[in-house]
Amino acid sequence: MRNNIEKYRRMEGVTEEDFQDRELENEKHWMLYDSALQYEASSDWVQAAEKWKACVNETLRQTDECRVQCEVASQRLPEDRGVDSVDGVYEKAAALSLSLLSCRQSCVTQIATRPGRISAQEDFLPSQLEHLHIAQFKAGDISGAVQTLRSLLLFYPSDKDSLNNLQLYYETLGGDTESQDTQPEVVTYISHSLEEKKLLYFGMENLDFSFIDPDLWTPEDVVPESLRDIWRAEKEKMNEKMKVGVTITMDDEVLNGTNRVVLDGVMTEKECGRILQLATAAASAGDGYRGRRSPHTPHETFEGLTVLRAVKLAQEGLVNQSDARLLHELGERARVLLHSYFRSPSGLFISFTHLVCRSAIAGDQEGRLDLSHPVHVDNCLLEPETKQCWREPPAFIHRDLSAILYLNDNFDGGQLFFTNRDAKTVTARVKPSCGRLVGFSSGPVNPHGVTAVTSGRRCALALWFTKEKLYRDMVSIMTSADSTVILLRSSLSPERSRGRGRVTGGRDEL
Numbered sequence: 001m002r003n004n005i006e007k008y009r010r011m012e013g014v015t016e017e018d019f020q021d022r023e024l025e026n027e028k029h030w031m032l033y034d035s036a037l038q039y040e041a042s043s044d045w046v047q048a049a050e051k052w053k054a055c056v057n058e059t060l061r062q063t064d065e066c067r068v069q070c071e072v073a074s075q076r077l078p079e080d081r082g083v084d085s086v087d088g089v090y091e092k093a094a095a096l097s098l099s100l101l102s103c104r105q106s107c108v109t110q111i112a113t114r115p116g117r118i119s120a121q122e123d124f125l126p127s128q129l130e131h132l133h134i135a136q137f138k139a140g141d142i143s144g145a146v147q148t149l150r151s152l153l154l155f156y157p158s159d160k161d162s163l164n165n166l167q168l169y170y171e172t173l174g175g176d177t178e179s180q181d182t183q184p185e186v187v188t189y190i191s192h193s194l195e196e197k198k199l200l201y202f203g204m205e206n207l208d209f210s211f212i213d214p215d216l217w218t219p220e221d222v223v224p225e226s227l228r229d230i231w232r233a234e235k236e237k238m239n240e241k242m243k244v245g246v247t248i249t250m251d252d253e254v255l256n257g258t259n260r261v262v263l264d265g266v267m268t269e270k271e272c273g274r275i276l277q278l279a280t281a282a283a284s285a286g287d288g289y290r291g292r293r294s295p296h297t298p299h300e301t302f303e304g305l306t307v308l309r310a311v312k313l314a315q316e317g318l319v320n321q322s323d324a325r326l327l328h329e330l331g332e333r334a335r336v337l338l339h340s341y342f343r344s345p346s347g348l349f350i351s352f353t354h355l356v357c358r359s360a361i362a363g364d365q366e367g368r369l370d371l372s373h374p375v376h377v378d379n380c381l382l383e384p385e386t387k388q389c390w391r392e393p394p395a396f397i398h399r400d401l402s403a404i405l406y407l408n409d410n411f412d413g414g415q416l417f418f419t420n421r422d423a424k425t426v427t428a429r430v431k432p433s434c435g436r437l438v439g440f441s442s443g444p445v446n447p448h449g450v451t452a453v454t455s456g457r458r459c460a461l462a463l464w465f466t467k468e469k470l471y472r473d474m475v476s477i478m479t480s481a482d483s484t485v486i487l488l489r490s491s492l493s494p495e496r497s498r499g500r501g502r503v504t505g506g507r508d509e510l
C-alpha cells in the first residue's frame with residue numbers, strides 16, 4: 001500500500017492535498033526529500049536548495065521529537081543476563097540509563113527509515129547537507145553553500161572533497177571566509193550525539209552492553225581502543241580469507257594470448273547467491289531489461305543491472321541494501337586483484353559495472369547457430385575482414401581492462417572464448433563458474449565472444465576499468481542521480497574514507 005501511495009504521489013496532476021493522512025506529519029521530511037530530488041533532477045537548483053533546507057530542518061525537528069519520546073516512554077529494565085548473572089543494583093541502573101541513550105541514538109535510524117520500509121537510509125542527515133550545499137552552490141547562494149558545507153564538515157572534518165569544495169567556494173566568494181557560521185542546530189545535534197556515543201561505547205567495553213552505532217560519521221577516537229582492536233582483527237581475518245581463497249587458474253600461456261588471466265575463488269558461493277538473488281529481485285522490481293530480448297540474439301532474454309540502479313532500488317526498499325553494496329564492493333575487489341596481477345604502473349579506476357543475466361528462451365533453441373554475444377573488442381570497432389580495429393566512438397575507447405566475474409554454472413552453453421583478429425580462429429575458452437574472474441586488456445589483442453546459452457540463465461558481473469581518471473565511474477551526486485554517495489560512503493566505512501572528487505568524467509554505458 002505504501003508503495004502504491006508513493007506511486008500515486010508521483011503521478012501527474014496529483015497534489016499533496018490529495019493525501020490527507022494522520023501519519024502525514026511523520027512523513028513530511030520524506031515528501032520534502034522526494035520533491036528536492038525532483039527539483040534536482042530538473043536542475044531547478046533554487047527550488048532544490050529550498051526543499052533540501054526544509055528537509056534538513058524537518059529531519060532535525062523530528063529527530064528531536066523522537067528523542068523526547070525516549071524520555072517519556074519508560075525504559076524497560078534490562079532482563080537478567082542468564083542464571084549466572086551477577087548484575088546488582090548499580091549494573092541495573094547503568095543498564096537502564098544506557099538503554100535510554102541507546103533509544104535516543106536509534107532515532108537516527110527511525111527517522112531515516114521510510115514508512116513501510118525495512119532498512120534506513122544510511123548517513124541520512126550528512127547526505128542531505130551534501131545535496132543542500134551543492135544545490136545552494138548551483139543556485140548561486142555561495143554563502144549558504146559555505147554554511148552548509150561547514151556544517152557537513154562537522155560530521156566529516158577531514159573529508160578531502162568537502163575541504164576542496166570549501167576552498168572552491170571561498171575562492172568564488174573572494175576572500176570573505178569567516179562570516180558564514182555552521183548551523184547551530186547541527187552543532188547541538190552532533191555534540192549531544194557524541195556525548196551519548198561515548199557513554200554507550202564505555203558501556204560496551206566495560207559493562208557488556210550491546211550497542212549498534214547508527215552513524216557512519218562517528219570519529220574513531222570515540223570508540224575505545226580495545227573495541228577497535230577487536231574490529232580490526234575481524235577485518236584482517238576477512239581480508240586474509242579473501243586473499244587466501246584466490247588462485248591463478250589460467251595465465252597468458254594457457255589462454256594462448258596476451259594480457260589474459262583467469263582467477264578462481266574471488267567470490268564465495270554465498271556471495272554468488274546474494275548477487276543472483278539481487279538480479280532476480282531487480283528484474284521483478286521492473287528493471288528496464290525485464291523479459292527483454294537480448295540485444296545480441298533473438299533466442300535469449302537479457303536483464304541488466306547497474307550499481308546506480310541497484311542503489312536506487314535499495315533506497316526504495318526493493319532490494320537489500322547490503323546486496324547492492326556488495327555489488328559495488330565486488331567491482332573494487334576485482335580492480336585490486338587485476339591491478340596487482342597485471343602490475344599496471346598507472347592507476348586503475350572502475351569505469352562501469354553491469355550485472356547481466358542471459359536466459360535461453362525455452363522452445364526456441366532448435367538448430368540455433370548464433371552466439372549469445374558476437375565476437376567483438378571492448379574498446380574499438382573490429383573489422384575482421386581487414387583485421388583493423390577502429391578506436392573511435394561509438395566504441396568505448398577509454399576502456400583499458402575488461403573483467404567478467406561469473407556467478408553460476410547451472411546453464412548450458414555460455415562459454416567465453418577468445419579469437420584472433422579474424423573473429424573466427426578461437427584461441428582459448430573459459431567456462432563460467434561462481435567466483436571465477438576473467439581479466440584481459442580491452443584492446444585488439446583480445447577479441448572475444450560468448451557461445452549461445454541454450455538452456456537456463458547465465459549471470460555475470462561485467463566490469464570495465466580505465467586508466468583515465470576522467471572516465472572513472474564517479475557516481476557522484478555532482479552529475480549523477482541522488483544518493484550513490486551513500487553507497488560509497490558506507491562501503492568505505494569504517495575508515496570513513498570518502499573517495500569522491502568534484503571533477504566528474506564521462507559516464508559509461510552499455
Ligand SMILES: O=C(O)CCC(=O)C(=O)O
Pocket residue numbers: 373378404415416448449450460462
Ligand atoms: O559475459 C561474458 O562472458 C562476456 C561479455 C562481454 O564480452 C561484454 O559484455 O562485452
Ligand SMILES: [Fe+2]
Pocket residue numbers: 376377378402448
Ligand atoms: Fe566484451
